[in-house]
Amino acid sequence: MLRSGAMTRRSLIRSIVASVVLAAPAMASGGQGASARDIEEGKAIFAGACVVCHGIAGGGAMAPPLNRPTLQSAPDDATLQRVIKEGMPERGMPRVRRFTDNELSQLAAYIRSLASGGRAPVTGNAKAGAAVYEKSGCATCHIVRGQGGSFGPQLTTIGFARGPEYLRQAIVEPGAALPRSAVMGLRGYDEYLPIQVVTTTGRTVRGVRVNEDAFTVQVREMSGALHSFRKAELRSISKEPGASLMPSYRARLSSTELDDLVAFLASLGGTQ
């Protein structure tokens, strides 16, 4: 019987104690003492358990890049191991599985080894990217530092939360990069999923799914209007997985502008 989401107080206390005891020496370790074999073993575990969210070689995807000298949520090895061990449910990171202490140290060794592998390829100019952001009308739908519209996700700290490759994909192929919901009951479900409903009286409403349960669905139109329906009142519900109401900017931006925009977004909210 193993059910996800279980965090034992014992292991938490152990981890806290461990992080207090080990914090100082571990800070500087950065994989020191780890053999090449440990790093290879860690890489294999990472490929199965972590790549889908953190990207190949930890370059970042739906979840933050890990190929950095300092990880904001895991400044030392003990904390890194605790984060892997318990997940960060409040940030959407599950405890993928239970690892042995040896597996944890192998994973940590591999993740630390990524820092020297160089940063993710952010080649653009963030300052120029800010101008691209403004010129392209992104603020119509997105909030950055308090300014902008609210139809799309807030981007104030997006550079911390996502990797640059994911950001690039979200600009050129938005439907392939829908964020996952944190709303109760829809955890893991696509957020901003395009949806069209037709009521039994023949009215059609198209927008994004805000929430859904077995009996109701909540839809926001691009105008910002929120609609709530009982499914019993609907003739049809069509969801469009893989699509987005945000247009692709592939043809609207030059490759330099795209690089710059990615660099701007990657700079948001991160001290890393």
Next chain:
Amino acid sequence: MRIDRTVIAATAVALATVAAAPQAQVTYARLVRAAAEPQNWLTYGGTYKSQRYSPLTEINRANVGRLKLAWAYQTRAGLVETSPIVADGVMYVTEPPSTVTALDVRTGRQLWTYTPAIPSDVITYSSPQVNRGVAILDDTVFLGTVSGHLIALDARSGGVRWDVLVEDNHGGYYLTLAPLALDGLVIAGVSGAEAGIRGFIDAYDARTGARRWRTYTVPAPGESGSETWPKNDAWKNGGGSTWLTGSYDPDLNLLYWTTGNPGPDWNPDNRPGDNLYTCAVLAMDPSTGAIKWHFQFTPGDMHDWDANQMVILFEAPINGRERKLLAQANRNAFYYVLDRVTGEFITATPFSKQTWAERLDSKGRPIRKPGTAPSVEGTLVYPHIQGAANWFSPSYSPKTGLFYQSVREMGAYFFKGEAKFTRGAPFVGGGGRAVTGDESLGVVRALEATTGKLKWEFPLLSPGWASLMATAGDLVFGGTEEGNLFALDAETGKPLWDIQAGGAVRGIPVSYAVDGKQYVAITAGTTLFTFTLP
């Protein structure tokens, strides 16, 4: 003088009956005939057959849409997975991690509450710290704790009658299940395969707490079943947890108890073989604990597909002959029907998407597909790591002949990892990552109980953890992960009533009657709701 006293005493009793319905003794005879008093809910599964079926009919298809809240009770924080017991005007609910509270069933007001001391370093690797309910026998309620204790409490006051250590929690043993009370006996099982325990089923003297017998679910070398383990020490940490309440047939005097996965879960390298009696149902003589027959659903399991799902007992004709049957929708995605007298396999059919078995042979043994074992890089297999079914209760209606199951239709990437046993540390050898979101599905399915044939289904959204209860009012009550409580038409699956309760439903519905009026109770989030007609 003597006569006067008697009269006064009798009058006092009569008044008390009207005013407060003092508890009568819930004798073993009453438990055997629990179906004859549908105003109460006396055992975990409603009766020893565990059908989770209420014969009450006041709430029915015609009026269920008018259900309204009678009262609510807010529990302690945590995951609430309790099945209330209702006996003679009192409801006994459990709260996380191991608290039991007695409520006045008319008003929801607390009569007493008992919280055992739980050490802060308690080990519960196999599940969240939950409790699924108590058992009642005579004037005592029985509680299992996450610290590995079994405690008997006075039903009127919550005072402790006895408290025994079932097994040391430092070794990973703990209790989340509702115990099962038989004639003078309390049966309990343990969680903890993920800590490398050796599972067992225990029977305790209900009056004294003295242990009457223990039957291990993993045999020692030389014992029956040991031939299905290699000649090494794997059996010592072989798992086979017994963490869900069993069923009982008083006529056959057979106790049916289910067992969980072998340890370590996802790395079977050190335990080649069938690994009896893991992932099985055992039919036992409750007076001795002897295993009369067994049926193993998943031999040599490597996906954590415990068989700890409810086994429902029912009678129905098979090929024209009336049979005593046992049915289970197993975590491995197959629905099984067995003869409960002999353990003979009758039929099995998938009730959810599965990609691991080619088929089952004539004895019900699965033929595994190649390439479905957990791997370092991850192997996508259906059903999910937590199975197509799990601890949450299905229901069977003798009126419709249907078996109702909330199904978790989802897959997972199964990982194989290191498996080295250290006492008090997780012993799992891998794990799984769910295929989540819009790729997964929760659904209520109604199966023809004798064949497993799909009769109807009602789609939910995400795979849930709520139990179902059918009633003679032709209804099936349940809940969703998104917080809906609902009632479906038991014959067609048509939704007839629902309400948003504001918290994920992990509750187990029960029904009872007070002063002739029917109620339905179920938890959502950390609130117990009771509903009735206006």
